Amino acid sequence: xxxxxxxxxxxxxxxxxxxxxxxxxxxxxxxxxxxxxxxxxxxxxxxxxxxxxxxxxxxxxxxxxxxxxxxxxxxxxxxxxxxxxxxxxxxxxxxxxxxxxxxxxxxxxxxxxxxxxxxxxxxxxxxxxxxxxxxxxxxxxxxxxxxxxxxxxxxxxxxxxxxxxxxxxxxxxxxxxxxxxxxxxxxxxxxxxxxxxxxxxxxxxxxxxxxxxxxxxxxxxxxxxxxxxxxxxxxxxxxxxxxxxxxxxxxxxxxxxxxxxxxxxxxxxxxxxxxxxxxxxxxxxxxxxxxxxxxxxxxxxxxxxxxxxxxxxxxxxxxxxxxxxxxxxxxxxxxxxxxxxx
Numbered sequence: 001x002x003x004x005x006x007x008x009x010x011x012x013x014x015x016x017x018x019x020x021x022x023x024x025x026x027x028x029x030x031x032x033x034x035x036x037x038x039x040x041x042x043x044x045x046x047x048x049x050x051x052x053x054x055x056x057x058x059x060x061x062x063x064x065x066x067x068x069x070x071x072x073x074x075x076x077x078x079x080x081x082x083x084x085x086x087x088x089x090x091x092x093x094x095x096x097x098x099x100x101x102x103x104x105x106x107x108x109x110x111x112x113x114x115x116x117x118x119x120x121x122x123x124x125x126x127x128x129x130x131x132x133x134x135x136x137x138x139x140x141x142x143x144x145x146x147x148x149x150x151x152x153x154x155x156x157x158x159x160x161x162x163x164x165x166x167x168x169x170x171x172x173x174x175x176x177x178x179x180x181x182x183x184x185x186x187x188x189x190x191x192x193x194x195x196x197x198x199x200x201x202x203x204x205x206x207x208x209x210x211x212x213x214x215x216x217x218x219x220x221x222x223x224x225x226x227x228x229x230x231x232x233x234x235x236x237x238x239x240x241x242x243x244x245x246x247x248x249x250x251x252x253x254x255x256x257x258x259x260x261x262x263x264x265x266x267x268x269x270x271x272x273x274x275x276x277x278x279x280x281x282x283x284x285x286x287x288x289x290x291x292x293x294x295x296x297x298x299x300x301x302x303x304x305x306x307x308x309x310x311x312x313x314x315x316x317x318x319x320x321x322x323x324x325x326x327x328x329x330x331x332x333x334x335x336x337x338x339x340x341x342x
Contacts, residue, residue, distance in 0.1 A: 006023075018322030092122065156235065210232075215231070250306060269319070
């Protein structure tokens with residue numbers, strides 16, 4: 001099978017840079033590669049695998065002859081270019097929320113629901129960052145005991161909101177320590193030494209769009225019944241990188257904490273850190289810059305029958321965005337789902 005021609009759209013952004021780095025780390029084989037951005041960043045230089053590339057402005061013609069596009073350039077950009085990519089016979093793996101809930105677009109976590117890739121019609125959606133780490137944990141447990149009910153609380157790093165948010169946390173923290181005034185722009189409240197119980201805008205039901213992404217994307221990826229009860233509360237915390245999640249799961253069948261540990265130890269992409277007596281449990285510092293989803297604090301849930309409570313942490317820029325994008329790319333290549341091979 002021939003090697004694909006690849007493009008990275010949004011190459012100069014925080015996630016785009018991670019995609020570039022991980023493309024090298026995972027040894028993605030390609031015939032050609034190009035790096036695309038908005039007009040503002042076009043012309044800048046980046047080095048990949050020892051070779052210097054000039055970042056090009058993305059236009060419809062940029063995708064001529066391109067087989068796979070890994071995109072992290074925002075929803076409006078994806079909506080603009082996805083039809084052009086598909087029209088030219090390419091496949092776009094999109095990080096934005098633009099197509100996630102489209103019934104004709106597979107929403108995929110690599111190694112969780114790979115078979116859904118076979119249904120693609122040129123567009124593959126990468127889930128929300130907080131959903132991504134959760135699915136690697138839930139899928140093997142669901143296969144064993146079947147999820148009946150789910151409650152998730154997320155504690156999300158500012159890097160999920162982009163470079164400006166990272167800078168705002170740093171500058172807001174310095175201003176607070178120096179007892180100086182500071183005008184927050186990325187967040188509705190000051191982020192330094194604070195926890196903000198809002199990510200994205202509020203919906204009519206009182207939940208935020210971020211919280212509803214976890215609800216709806218979980219059902220789609222795990223093929224759960226539409227009436228499966230799922231609730232989420234998402235909060236932004238003053239952490240640069242790494243999302244944490246407290247997860248309460250009610251199963252149809254009985255399952256013990258020891259069984260959960262055994263299942264997850266044998267599962268792809270999971271690392272267990274679970275010895276509370278020695279203060280061993282995962283934190284964002286354990287996860288930042290690394291690929292696994294770290295799980296700990298596994299215990300019997302006191303409120304649910306057949307319930308388990310656990311804590312999971314992951315690097316949101318990697319497993320939550322870039323790593324899964326590149327893993328999907330690798331799967332598409334291995335499964336021959338590009339260039340008319342599908």
